[in-house]
Amino acid sequence: MKKIFTALNQQNDALFVLIKSLSKSEKRQFNLYVGRLGGNVDAKFFSLFKFLEKQKVYNEKDIISSGIVSKQQLSNLKAHLYKQILISLRMNPAHKNIRIQIREQLDFATVLYQKGLYKQSLKLLEKAKTMALVHDEKNIAYEIVELEKVIESQYITRSISTRADELTIQAKELSMQNVITSKLSNLSLQLYGILLKTGYVRNDKELKKINTYFKDKLPKYTFKNLGFREKLWLYKAHLWRSLLTQNFIQSYKYANKWVQLFSDNPKKIDDHPVFYLKGKNYLLESLFFTQHKTEFLKELDIFENEINSNLIPKNNNTEILIFLYYYNNQLHKHFLEGSFAEGEYLVDEINSKMKAYSYQLDKHHITVLNYKIACLYFGMGKNKACITYLSKIINAKNLYVGEDLQCFARILNLIAHYESGLDYHLERQFKETYKFLLKMKNLQEVQKEFIISIRALGDVYPQDIKKEFEKIYTRLKVYENHPYEKRAFLYLDILSWLESKIKNKSVAEIIKEKSQQKTLNS
Incomplete structure (x- = not known):
């Protein structure tokens, strides 16, 4: 060890x-x-x-x-x-991104100031400040103004009399904007921290707690006075709140505002490519969560065109994010359509990319991709391949993954073993899954109901198996639109699997039928 x-x-x-x-x-x-x-x-x-x-x-x-x-x-x-x-x-x-360029100018100006070349220093500072304000780098802009004040206070440059007032007002405005940005970014980070620590809200009490926390921490602001940076953090904070509370319609609303903010300010994509990519990913994820297939496919095509046209600046960081977001959402596309077999080609591409980025990818993202590949194989009916990818998650040591993903990996593993007819292995999987679930503090009702139900299948006579599946389906169906339980079906489409057993069809056929019906109704 x-x-x-x-x-x-x-x-x-x-x-x-x-x-x-x-x-x-x-x-x-x-x-x-x-x-x-x-x-x-x-x-x-x-x-x-x-x-x-x-x-x-x-x-x-x-x-x-x-x-x-x-x-x-x-x-x-x-x-x-x-x-x-x-x-x-x-x-x-x-x-040499814009922040480094501005910081470099500030460093040069500081050197000139220390040499007593005040006018040259102020000239560089003015240039750097203009760049900082144009690119919304207000923290650096504030630093620049503060240095300008230091130089001006020495009365060496004989500047115009209004100069002191101008710098004072500018410093005050920048300080106020930086304070709002700081409070909004703090709120966004704190909400994300809550999601990692305690997970999604599970009842009305937790929902009220999150909403109260959000309202108490949200700073007062006048929207028309907010710049690009302040709006971006505002939309981020709202997005994390909506994800925490499982309000995926609101998630779409604020992810869309996030992306639209960049569309209205296209030059900002060069300044903040990572934020742009994250916004696009949350937009696609929210459309996937709300099952809006037509809009999802449209946005995915736009995203693919942006990647191919090099709209998004390429560096190590953005290349990894493009890989993660593009392939995650390509998998989502096949989940929405039920076109699992058509998506099998993605597996080799994903594995090849994971190998290429092995030194930069964190284990959480690798695990998420392995789980989704397992789901792809399950949808194809290739249960042994599904089990192989799930074992990478279940058997991994010292691996941090959210309890939800660990739990559903085990539940899908049970189903895959059941479908494969691996009776001996199935009994062992039941024991290991129960042992894991006992350690979970926040087990959902869907998870509890399903694990009890599938365990009972072993005692059912073959001629009664279809009726038993119908009973399980009825018990779980009530949670499909439950405000605190519905996310369970985003991890694993248990209902479609149950329908496939009841109707004697493949999971892919069931999902395709549902997808076509939604398209007709929309």
Whole structure:
């Protein structure tokens, strides 16, 4: 166990992960950067870089035995190399986003001020401040104004008499806007924290608590005075509240406002590509949750066109998010349509991408994708393949995944074993699932009802099995639109599976029929 833990720590070594994340051009630039330093090409830190670059798995013993560095010096050398790589990356034009450019101008102005070149410093500060305000970087803008005030207060520049008032008013306005932004971002983060810690609301008491908390923490504001940044955080806060309370219509409303905000300010996509991608994903997710297939497919096509047309700036961060959001929603598309078999091609593509991004993807997102692949195979009737992917979740050690996902992975595992006729394995799965469920604090009624019902199937005579499925379906159907229980059916479409058993059809056929009916009714 100790060896496994050590290996896991080594594989997560920050320096090793950073080096593995570098593109060919970034490695080439680092080589040039080291060469320009003079006398560093043979330096130990560069030798360590070349050694780690070739390693497939981080191994500290191999580093020591290579003779590059002693065990006592390794920690300091790694820290130095890490810093040098970051400096090199900062100089890379690909990473020179607007915030870095503004910060660079502020740094230059500070150097000029310290040299006593006040007018030159103020000129740079004015340029930097204009950039900051145009790009809604108001925290940096406030810093710039504060430095302007320091310089002006020395009476060296003989500025016009109104200058002091202008800077004072500007600093006050920026400070107020920054305070509102800070309160809204705090509220958004706190709501997200509640979702991670306690999950969705489960009753009227918890709903009231969240709504009261939201109203108490929401700062007072005048909407027309809000800038892009303030509106973005406002929509985020509303979105998290709607997700917490399972109000998916409201989720759609605020995700749509979020995306529309970027549509109205298209240049902001270059400044905040990550926020834009997240907004698009929440928009697609809310349409999936509300089962609006036509609108979902329309938005997915738009998203795909934006990716292909390079509307969204590409870097390591955005490439990973594009991968996650695009493939998650491609899977959702096949779930909505019931076209599971048509989506099987996605599995190889997803696995290939997960391998390519293995050093940057967190385990939670990998687990979510594995669960959705399992659902895809289940919909196709390939239950053994479904079980294979579920086992990656169920048997994983030291893996943090939300209890809901763990629970539904086990329930789907039971169903897949039942469908496969693996009776011996089924009994063992029942025992393991019960053991897991006993540890769960917030078990839903749907989960309780289903696990009791499916357990009883073992005692039912073959000729009565259809009637038993009808009884289970009737008991669970009442929860389909329940405000606090409906999300269970988003993780796993138990009702469609039960209908497939009752009507002697495949799950895919049942979902396709429902999808076609919804299209006719819309």
